[in-house]
Amino acid sequence: MGKGRAPCCAKVGLNRGSWTPEEDMRLIAYIQKYGHANWRALPKQAGLLRCGKSCRLRWINYLRPDLKRGNFTVEEEETLIKLHNMLGNKWSKIAACLPGRTDNEIKNVWNTHLKKRVAASAGEQKKGGAKGKKKTTCVDVPAPSPSPSSSTTTTTTTTTNCSSGESGEQSNTSKELELELEKIEIPMLDLGFDLDMLLDAVPDTHCPAISSAPTSPCSSASPPCVVDDGVLLDLPEIDSVPELWSIMDGEGGAGACAEAAQAPWSNAAPCQGDGTEASGATADDEDGKEWWLEDLEKELGLWGSIEDYDHKAIFAI
Template sequence: MGKGRAPCCAKVGLNRGSWTPEEDMRLIAYIQKFGHANWRALPKQAGLLRCGKSCRLRWINYLRPDLKRGNFTVEEEETLIKLHNMLGNKWSKIAACLPGRTDNEIKNVWNTHLKKRVAASAGEQKKGGAKGKKKTTCVDVPAPAPSPSPSSSTTTTTTTTTNCSSGESGEQSNSSKELEFELDKIEIPMLDLGFDLDMLLDTVTNTHCPAIPSAPTSPCSSASPPCVVDDGALLDLPEIDIVPELWSIMDGEGGAGACAETAQDNAAPCHGKGTEARAATADDDDGKEWWLEDLEKELGLWGPIEDYQHQQPDPQGCVDPLSASVDDPVSCYFQAGPARATSAVQGPEASAVLANIPMDL
């Protein structure tokens, strides 16, 4: 645990609060080009007046192209309940098992909906008499994790598995057998999720969900090619000209001067442990459509999808002269969709997508 923690963005006068479409676009464009090998250096490189943490959060929770949007399905909710039963508040682990959902989203859904629902149903079960021993201890009543699990948070991390098993709560300390044992006890009716409990187990123990169908491939997994849009063809992102004092302040405080250059130097950003995607590489056009449409709606850019579908023959993706003029990089990007936008960004018309990013960056 480092002692020299960098100051929060608030302390150096960076932007906070809601993201503007332009900021989103900058972030997307940058990550599409260079990945996110260094979150701390990223905002400077991308010309964003945000701290790296904020950028990371925005990308992971909102801009990532492989995100699902909209309400949780019943299946997802059931899965979430089960996983929470097993893992407690390990939102990132749970998120790994719910393709397209973020830990933040899951946390919100749990806290706002499912917790109450589960508590209510648990209460009803109690009233109606605990049916069967297996439920009384395993229903979602988060219990403090007694075990000194190395990965557990010291704050209020809870787990629900402790009552059911040996007391070893950490997901990493649980053997598959133990988890299997847990799963056997879970009473929630198993829905047809397209995967079975073994898959879930695999998921839980490996913190990712290779077995779950339709899970978006993680473009940035260590097994995947590095998130370089076009290997060897990285553009030099122009230096941004925003309040240089700010960056020097940040560099000075964080001693990140050396890091500041890393993004550009990284020919293969997002390599190694990167688990967040750059842009989805899956050829899922339907997925792109909803992703695009939803994101456009979010950013107030949405128009009938047909409008640009007709124009898509243009390989650059920046096409529709009416609703997606190249003067509007945000619109252009979202109309192009994640994968398409990738090529759009790197193509000759990259300047269109990055129009608002100073080209001398």
């Protein structure tokens, strides 16, 4: 329990705050090639002045190729509400049931939109009494019926306490909840998953779409989650452009010259003679843009320029 936990971002000299396109590129490229078996070592090896934790978060919440971006659909929102009713603030569990969504995203959506909506809806129900089944609220819980729209409640123990607060805290212990979940089925939308996923390992077949699923084989596999449908391989066709890897290899350790020797590509000569760390940049051109990024842009042809880049576009291709 936190024993001997080494300081993470507290280390001096590490970048914090928003990620730059260059950092994103570096992280994507590195993970594509080497995977992310060891987050702690990753930034050093990738030449990123970030802590591993930060890299992991960035990848999971923003850079993963299987992420869905954009607004939640009505179906997703309803599923989220239902799952939150049952699981409380178990964002990672909920995320496991919403392919392409991350726990962080779900958490934000809940806190900024759905929480209010559900609270308002619950209030209306208190006032107006019986209402249509349209809005699922804390007091109107999905029924454990094979029929998605029917709603005979047998899940009272897990669903009656929401009025105490939208925090989602459940009175049940996790074990009780587990037992409950064994007995019931959520009237799932057509998302192709089973309730068991909430508590058990995420099936391999869902691997590419599962966000940060802790038990997923993807979560720490290296190389990362090369799956049958090749979702991940849709990523920047970096793999198909071997030169790019040599580009990356060539700059390897940039920004961490002192550590370059430890990098997998330590045979490269990333550091400029002046010994300046160049803040992760080696041979910047007149624009201050790293040469390898320019090459990457050319090879990928994904962005007009790295400054304009929108990571979403990477994966939309």
